[in-house]
Amino acid sequence: MVAFVFMSCKKESLENPNTVNAADQKFMLQMAKAANAEIHAGNLAVGKSSNPVVQQFGQAVAAKYSMALTDLQDLAHKLNFSLPQPDNEENNFLTNELQGYSFDTSYMKSRVQSFALIMDDFKAEVNNGNNPYVRYYYVNKYLDASRAYYLQADSIAYYMK
Numbered sequence: 001m002v003a004f005v006f007m008s009c010k011k012e013s014l015e016n017p018n019t020v021n022a023a024d025q026k027f028m029l030q031m032a033k034a035a036n037a038e039i040h041a042g043n044l045a046v047g048k049s050s051n052p053v054v055q056q057f058g059q060a061v062a063a064k065y066s067m068a069l070t071d072l073q074d075l076a077h078k079l080n081f082s083l084p085q086p087d088n089e090e091n092n093f094l095t096n097e098l099q100g101y102s103f104d105t106s107y108m109k110s111r112v113q114s115f116a117l118i119m120d121d122f123k124a125e126v127n128n129g130n131n132p133y134v135r136y137y138y139v140n141k142y143l144d145a146s147r148a149y150y151l152q153a154d155s156i157a158y159y160m161k
Contacts, residue, residue, distance in 0.1 A: 020079055023128035024135075028076060029084065030121045031138060035069035036086040037114060038062065045107050050100040053156060054107060061111070061149055068142050075137050101160075108157035115150035122146070 020028075038061050045058025076083045098106055122143050129135045 019131060020081060020134060021130035023125060024131045025081065027121055027125040027129060027134060028072060028081060031072055032069065032083040034114065034118050035065045035072065038065040039069065041107065041111065048099055048103045049107065051104045054104045057152060057156060064145055071137065075133060079133065105160050108153055108160060111153040112150065112157050115146060115153055118146050119150060
């Protein structure tokens with residue numbers, strides 16, 4: 001997979017690996033936004049869920065995406081690219097009065113949707129990205145974990161019906 005990613009990069013990105021195209025920029029912005037959302041939502045799940053499976057899922061996702069965000073921040077710094085500050089506006093529906101089973105079902109459904117969007121972002125980067133570092137960062141380092149979280153969230157949500 002690594003060879004495929006590097007071989008598919010455009011010549012100019014290999015000559016100057018700090019060059020990022022619009023797709024790379026969008027991908028990094030979307031991943032920063034997604035990582036912040038997953039950390040926020042995962043931490044809420046730990047505190048608001050009544051289901052140990054949901055709590056463990058939230059804790060695992062928050063921990064993994066904390067590492068992913070740190071890696072992305074390091075990469076952005078290396079490329080002289082600014083990432084946005086965390087904005088948890090999207091997760092406000094999780095901060096309302098939902099507790100217990102109501103929270104659990106809302107949380108898991110939202111994570112299925114969130115990870116589906118993350119997978120779309122991966123696809124866009126693979127198809128349109130230019131920078132070998134950006135492509136390596138998520139495609140080779142975090143794609144499998146995100147796919148696994150999507151499948152796990154979908155499975156948990158299904159059994160909660």
